[in-house]
Amino acid sequence: PPSAPQNLVYNINQTTVNLEWSPPADTGGRNDVTYRVICRRYSWEPEECVPCGPNVGYSPAQSGLADTYVSITDLLAHANYTFEVEAVNGVSDLSRTQRLFAAVSIATGQAGKAI
DSSP, X not given: OOOOOEEEEEEEETTEEEEEEEOOSOOTTOSOOEEEEEEEEEXXXXXXXXEOOTTSEEEXXXXXXXXXXXXXXXXXXXXXXXXEEEEEOTTGGGOOSOOOEEEEEEEOOOOOOOO
């Protein structure tokens, strides 16, 4: 499988996060690398985290990404999130090695107000 994506950066605007990254240094010798994003939300209990769930939007998608960016929308205001970006190829799901990913943790701000 490929190594982790590199240079993960984010831009946050209220309850939307834009992630961008660079391709992995090692593609595993394959050219079928795509990306997937795992989103987890942390509650007030430090060890308690839950998947973000179906209400969160991903543009263009959450997995099968050919490009090195994603926009994540409809996050909860004043919440703590961790996003993991994983490079995958055709053998990643067959591998028994530990998942390699780039991660960033953020805290959202005030939700946008409808006009």
